[in-house]
Every structure is written in structure tokens, then in C-alpha cells.
Amino acid sequence: MNQNPTNHTLIIGATQGIGLGFVKRFLERNNTRVYGTYRHPESAIELMKLATQYPERLTCVPMDITDEEQIIAGIATIQAQTDKLHCAINCVGILHEGTLKPEKSLREINAEQLTRYFQVNSIGSVLLAKHLLPLFRHRDRGIFASISAKIGSIGDNRLGGWYGYRASKAALNMLMRTISIEYRRKSPRTIVVALHPGTTDTNLSQPFQKNVPPEKLFSVGRTVNQLLEVLDKLEETDRGQFFSWDGSRLPW
Template sequence: MYFLDDVNHANVLIVGANQGIGLGFVKQLLQDDRIAKVYATYRQKNTAEKLLSLVNKHSGKLICLEMDITDESQIVEAVEQIRIEVNKLHLVINCVGLLHEGNLQPEKSLKQINSENLLRYFHINSIGAVLLAKHLLPLFRHKERSVFATISAKIGSIGDNQLGGWYGYRASKAALNMFMRTAAIEYGRSCPKTLVVTLHPGTTDTRLSRPFQKNVPAEKLFSVERTVTQLLTVIEQLQEGDSGQFFSWDGSRLPW
């Protein structure tokens, strides 16, 4: 992997690791002997049983941290907990994302737009990621190759939007892409060995996509394990100069 080419004992942080793709990354990276520490965040203990159950099996390697990405003070606290143990990170993958919850559902038309729901989309899908970029920067300020990846979505591509609808989700993912593209430029000056990228995972069989899988062809609905493997392959194939880019699960670049 790019970030392991010149690193023997890498430190990894998976944000939003209590379920779905985030939990899948944790499980796969725990099996990699080149990785020394896996830090994994969850929002609430009662929804993180599967993640927390891994701690006993991987004592010393897996460290779980409670953190709500919409609360900057919790981000600061989690980063400080990491900095007590290590002074650098080599891979961060932000897997936090919101598509639906309770009465919040993707809008099919303008008449369904609700300002509170829009703000909820932006807090979770956009603002949280750039706050992570802000507070994680000191842990990337080292001379070893590193990657800061955030899970985005092809539906956030303005150039690819042919169907309309899903206003809040589309716009919040487009904002995420702009935040991370802009952060990549600053990281390029502050920690030039770190690549900042956004990744489209494809439609993955998780709680997030489950209500919308009906019209997805079987060959285009990925298991969590397949998605994680594909995205780690994309990260592995990153090259210098790829920072600030938006990649699909197959390694192709997506339009903004």
C-alpha cells in the first residue's frame, strides 16, 4: 500500500467503525501484520457491540474511542487520546455518512425539502469531515507516506447528476468533496507526504443502502467485504499527485 511502502508499523484510524463499511475496514486491517495500531470510533456504545467485541481478541492493537463527528469537542478529545499513545497516523478512513434516519428520507422533489433535514445532512456528511481534517493535521505532519480518505458517493458528483432528487444527500456529498479537495491543498503544504482523497464505494449491502436496493442489479450490490477489499486496493494504488482527487471503487476518477 502507498502508506505502507516505507512504514513497518503503521497507525490507522477508522472513523465510524461500529457497523457497515467502517467495521469491515477494522476487521480486515486487524489481520494485517504491518499495522501496529487500529483506532476505531463509534458514536454510541449500544450500537457498537460488534466492534467492541473485537477488543478482547486484539488486545493492544485495537483501541475503540467514543466520538460523535458532529461535536467538535469530542473530535478534539479523541485526537488527544490518540496523541497520548502515538505521534503519527499513516491511514485515516472516515466512513461516517447519513442517507436516512427516522423521518429524514431522501427528497424526491423540491416540495419535500426541509431546512432542518438539510442541516442534518451537512453536519454529518460534510462538516464533520473537515473538522477531522482540521484536528488530525498534526498527526499527519511527519515524513512517512500517509493517506487520509473519506467515503463520499458518486451521487455527490455534480457532473454526473442526470436524475435529480435526493437534494440533501447530493449537496452534502458535493460539499464534502469540495472540503476535502480544499483540505488536500493545505495538507500539500503542511504535510506533503499525505494524500487526501474521497472514495465512492459503490452500492454496498449495509443499513444505509438497504431501503434503496430494490432496483440495484445483483452484480452491482457489493458485500461489505468486497467493498473494503476494493477500496483498500484503490488506496494501495494511489500515486504521488493523486491528492485531492475523487476515486470510484474500481480506481477510476470521478467528475466533480
């Protein structure tokens, strides 16, 4: 095993689903040092086990992206170990939580729940971009990506409903596009993109899988492999774009 990895990768939301899948895949790349974030230790058991297997290559970082002070503290932990990141992927997102669930009609709209959608799905990414910038200001190729969703495409919205989730993902897309413009000036080699993973068999999608054809419900492993293929092929001219799992560009 390479004890001196040349690439440093941060996975935000690394305790389950796509985030944990990314951690596992990056650990297969012997030249990569991985930092994985978690909110609660009790939900990060599998991530912690991986850290005991790869003590020189995986660091677990406590971080709730809805709390800017926790973002600052988490990034300080990373900066104590490296002065640069080559890749950061934000996999944190919310679709349902307790009584929070997608709204089917206007009568279900609730300001508090809308705020929660935006807090997790939108604002977290721009706070990350704010505080990660110093770690991306180097001469190597870099990637900052956030997991979005095709349902956040305004141009593709034909069915309506799911107000909070749709709007928060559309806001995420706008924020990522805007971040890419500033990063182009301040960190010219960092490519900023939004990613649609497709419907993946995770806790997030589980309540809504019954109408998904089997061939369109991806395993976590398949989703991660597909997204890594997209990321590995990115050129600097792709900055600020919204990519689907198959590499195609999605409408805003």
C-alpha cells in the same frame, strides 16, 4: 502477532458496515495498530468484541463527528498512544434517519433536514482534517480519505432528486479537495482523497436496494477489498481526487 505495529490507522465510524469491515481487514495486517471510533457503546458491541481479541492492536475511541469537542477528545486519546497516523478513513455518513429520507422533489425540502445532511456528511470531515493534521505531519506516507458517493458528482447528475444527500456529498468533495491543497503544504506526504464505494449491502442502502442489480450490490467485504486496493495504489499525484471503487476518477 507483532506487538509493535509500524502503521497506525484510524477508522471513523467503525461500528458497522464499511467502517467495521475496514477495521477487520486492517487487523489482518499484523503491522497495523487500529483506532476505531463509535458514538454509542450499545451500537459498538462487535467492535468492542474485536478489541478484546486484539487488546494490543485495537483501541475503541468514543467520538461523534458532529461535535468538535468530541473530535478533540478522541484525537487526544490517540495522541496518548502515538505521535503519528499513517491512514485515516472517515466512513461516517447519513442517508436516512428517523423521519429523514432523500427528497424526491422540491416540495419535500426541509431546512432542518438539509442542515443534518451537511452536518454529518460534509462538516465532520473538515473538522477531522483540522484536528488530525498534527498526527499526519511526519515523513512517512499518509492517507486521509472520506467515503463520498457518485451521486455527489455535479457533472454526473442526470436524474435529480435526493437534494440534501447529493448536495452534502458534493460539499464533502469540495472540502476534501480544499483540504488536500492545505495538507500538501503542511503535510506534504499525506494524500487526501474522496472515495465512492459503490452500492454496498449495509443499513444505509438497505431501503433503496430493490432497483439495484445483484451484480452491482456489493458485500461489505468486497467493497472494503476494492477500496483498499485503490488506497494502496495511490501516488502523491493523486491527492485531491475523487475515486470510484474500481480506481477510476469520477467527475466533480
